[in-house]
Amino acid sequence: MKFEYAPAPESTAIVDIKPEYELFIDGKFVASKSGKKFETINPANEKVLSRVTQASAADVDRAVKAATEAYRKTWSKLSGAQRGKYLFRIARILQERAREFAVLESMDNGKPIRETRDTDIPLAAAHFFYHAGWADKLDYAGLGDNPKPHGVVGQIIPWNFPMLMLAWKVAPALATGNTVVLKPAETTPLTALLFAEVCQQADLPKGVVNILTGDGLTGAAIVNHPGINKIAFTGSTEVGKIIAKSVAGTKKALTLELGGKGANIIFEDAPIDETVEGIINGIYFNQGHVCCAGSRLLVQENIKDELLEKLKRRMSLIRVGDPLDKNTDLGAINSAAQLMKIREMAESGDAEGAERWSPQCNLPEKGFWFPPTFFTGVSQAHRIAREEIFGPVLSVITFRTPSEAIEKANNTPYGLSAGIWTDKGSRILWSAQQLKAGVIWANTFNKFDPASPFGGYKESGWGREGGRHGLAAYLKGDFS
Amino acid sequence: MRLDVRKTYKLFIGGAFPRSESGRSYELLDAKGNFLANPALASRKDLRDAVVAARNASEKWATASAFNRSQILYRVAEVMEGRREQFAAEIMAQEGLTKAQSLKQVDEAIDLWVWYAGWCDKISTIYGSTNPVSGSFYNFTTPEPLGVVAVFISENKSLTDVVHGIAPVLAGGNVVIAIAAEDYPLSAITLAEVIATSDVPAGTVNILTGKSAELAPWVASHMDIDGVDGSGLDAANYEALKREGADNLKRIQRFKSVENPQRVLSFMEHKTVWHPIGI
Incomplete structure (x- = not known):
């Protein structure tokens, strides 16, 4: 038996996609020095949604400098409770603008609105809410009293759950006192750019979150930048191994969420x-x-x-x-x-x-x-x-x-x-x-x-995301 | 005058004490420059043999109850206690310490072993969790053994560092291939003799003596090693280990010589299980 349904499309009137986007560095949208742009399309109809910026190595350098300044001057000076309040604000704004995010995510990624509306976006908000409450309880994270953040974290996320992966990465990084340089996937940059607006609405101090769009070259520039203290990557096992090799001689910490064959x-x-x-x-x-x-x-x-x-x-x-x-x-x-x-x-x-x-x-x-x-x-x-x-x-x-x-x-x-x-x-x-x-x-x-640790054995990755275990990956112990 | 009966210091693989298959040994001098022993100079093949022995022993040790593992490790400390004089004599010879200093290190090493032994059946309680997820699910996370772990013993203290290297990895339910510090092989091999007579199943601990720098690339590229404690390697060898070890994403870590449960946890994997709640 087959049920027939009339089409029930969700309206796209709620989203306001700009024809072009710049990079989000130091609290504002700025042009790349390279001037290069690329298109992001709706995979359901191949129509161009917008043109976004290909961040160059010079842009990565600017973003890392902004994140370093923000870490030194503002973010590491705040108490955990104050940091947590920013995360609570972000969680609330994501809930308030949930439908807008859901529609935009469906358009840029191709996934059904039922999933973005019921899974991706509510979970993204939940991740910020969950980690907000950790910010002033880090002594209980399992690494002893007064554990320290890494500093500037470079985060590279995939296209399958663009906004949710952003939340998995950004929320624990900020809760633990790190600042962030994040690169969304090449094919799904739009919700990350909308998240930049959320950071502005939340009055998040400038430079705490920087968002660079681009392809693998931008990712490699982030991985190899000497000012980055930790890399968090979600993507293929193949790229994960390349990243592991390239940070081998450095003091950079690394967590990897890679492939699977469940x-x-x-x-x-x-x-x-x-x-x-x-x-x-x-x-x-x-x-x-x-x-x-x-x-x-x-x-x-x-x-x-x-x-x-x-x-x-x-x-x-x-x-x-x-x-x-x-x-x-x-x-x-x-x-x-x-x-x-x-x-x-x-x-x-x-x-x-x-x-x-x-x-x-x-x-x-x-x-x-x-x-x-x-x-x-x-x-x-x-x-x-x-x-x-x-x-x-x-x-x-x-x-x-x-x-x-x-x-x-x-x-x-x-x-x-x-x-x-x-x-x-x-x-x-x-x-x-x-x-x-x-x-x-x-x-x-x-x-x-958000309360449940997620991550792989063997070649599926290093470390966990979510729960206390995921939080601890953004902190330094004094044992090594 | 009676002539001493000297001991031949050999490798410890799969519960036996073979010489290196390569037939090689190296001359070990004491702190004053006098001949001390000709310990085995382990080869790549010895390492591969040790990995096979360790892998075969892995399931039994990993699935032994935590209480059972804890008792076996405590038994090691008991047997160590009976060898205090021998351990002290070797520390004196290798490090050039006084007898009192050496005995103090033996005490410290035995107590440290006991400390790690006690972690076997606490680590899941302290570092596991039940997770309050939304929806009707029971959700819990437990640390589980990683598998086969190679340990490059650091060389600050000849006996204490062997304990720091081996005991926490065992406490997490892993099997060990320890590569002794080049200058301090005697403490490691005498500890192997203790382990061999303390109900630790054969192959659970394997100890190689020789040159860390020679073995490090073979450890890095061995696809059946899951984790490496690189504490005993210099910066260049450690970097190479991390680079080559990325081919199967080995868990690679090094530690300060401090007692810390992170030495146990670094070689464990957190597993999270979900199940619906309902009638």
């Missing part, structure tokens, strides 16, 4: 309908552009057929299309480059002998789209079982015994997330113990909260 393990006694919802949420949430996605479905062999039938039925109800339509489940792929990568990986699945399935769905003509897809007949050696696809593509693998499930789940250089579906409590706890992953969702998937 196993979502379905045991034979799993509550089947909830499990199907969990699989959908695990891999089709945010078009599968999720580092912790449940991209490998490990299903116990004897329930595979039943599960896949139900999954197919559920997948055929996924509505793919206009991200601003409130009924849309699966929005646009973020960029042409990412779409090519997803297609290439899916074709490798075909070529290596796995079997592809997608529901019938009409994709819009303009923009970048990929239907929800799964592959069966996947072996551990296939590229689609080993490499991160970062798209709505699920690889289905079977197992017979719990220990085989764990062995297959752990057979990856990644270790970010895993899912466990079973009705048996002791099996949940046993599996959770065995899995080499930083976040384990049992009978749920893709849940996030």
Whole structure:
């Protein structure tokens, strides 16, 4: 049965996108010396939204100087309680302007308004609110009394959750007394630039947050700038390793949130309908552009057929299309480059002998789209079982015994997330113990909260974000 | 006059005391420049053997109960106590300290071992958490062992620094490959003899003697080592270790010679588990 809905588009009247944006340095928008600009487009229709600035090495230098001045003269002089109040202000302004942020995020990223409205933006505000309360309690962060901030933090964030990743990075950095030079992703700069306005509305002292738009060259200039004391990066494992190598000879601290190939393990006694919802949420949430996605479905062999039938039925109800339509489940792929990568990986699945399935769905003509897809007949050696696809593509693998499930789940250089579906409590706890992953969702998937530490084992990264553990990464202990 | 029966100082790998497979040794002189011993000069192959032994021992140690690990580590301190004279004699010879100073270091080292032993079953309580997330979920975070950790022992104090290097890593449930300070191998190997007779499962601790600078690149590039304590390396070797170790994103850290639970935590991974609450 298929329900038909009339289109229910969210109005774009709430956003005011300027034709061009400068860089946000030392509390104001300033022109780059390079004068170079690039376009940011709406991936759902390929229309140009705005032109933003390619920050040069000289701009990075200006921003680091501003952040250093702000650290020395204002931010490190404030009490934790005062710093916290600025964060509370920011959290409140984000709540007040939540719809504006949600619409802008959907336009620039391509993700459904349902997700930006209900997940990305509320969680971003929650991160500021949560960390605001930490600012005057740092003695309890686990590093002893009076722990010190690093100073100037360089932060580089990805395009999959632009505003949420900004909040994950900026909120703990400010709460602990650091100042920030942040670079949003090349394809999703607009909400970060709107956040600059929020900083102005909050009267945040100038230079405490600096926002530089640009590509990987800007990122490299931030990583290699000698005035930066800590780098926080979220992105691919490949780039993470390059950053780790380039800071090796320096005193810079480094945290990394990198890729994943999460196993979502379905045991034979799993509550089947909830499990199907969990699989959908695990891999089709945010078009599968999720580092912790449940991209490998490990299903116990004897329930595979039943599960896949139900999954197919559920997948055929996924509505793919206009991200601003409130009924849309699966929005646009973020960029042409990412779409090519997803297609290439899916074709490798075909070529290596796995079997592809997608529901019938009409994709819009303009923009970048990929239907929800799964592959069966996947072996551990296939590229689609080993490499991160970062798209709505699920690889289905079977197992017979719990220990085989764990062995297959752990057979990856990644270790970010895993899912466990079973009705048996002791099996949940046993599996959770065995899995080499930083976040384990049992009978749920893709849940996030500022109080909950997030981060990976092995090649999925260094350190945690969120909770006390994430906070501590922005402080220095006196042990090393 | 009776002639001393001297001890041959060998490596400690997988619970056994082999010579270096390379057949190499190096001449160790005492603080006055007199011959002291010919300890083994460990090779890349010895390191690789130690990693295999450590990996095989990893699961048993990591899944032993924290209380059990704590008791085993306390047992090491008990056996150390019985060897005070031998440890002191080696400290005197290697560092040129007086007998009183050496015995003081032995006391300090044993007490430090006991301090770390006690962390086994406290670390999750102090550094884990239950997290008050929004929505109906139970959510908790616990520190878990990292796996195989290589430790370059620093060379301020010949025995105390071995304890600082090995004990916290063990307390976190990891298995260890320690590379002794080049000038102070005797304390490390005598501690290995203590460990070998203290219910620590074979392979849980492995000790190599030789040249840190020679072994550091092989430690950095070994893909089955998860973490490295680089305290005993100079700046250039430490930098190279961090650069090459990034190929599998090893957790690499170095420490001041101070007692701190961060030495335990630096080689643990925080795992967060979510489960819905409902009827």
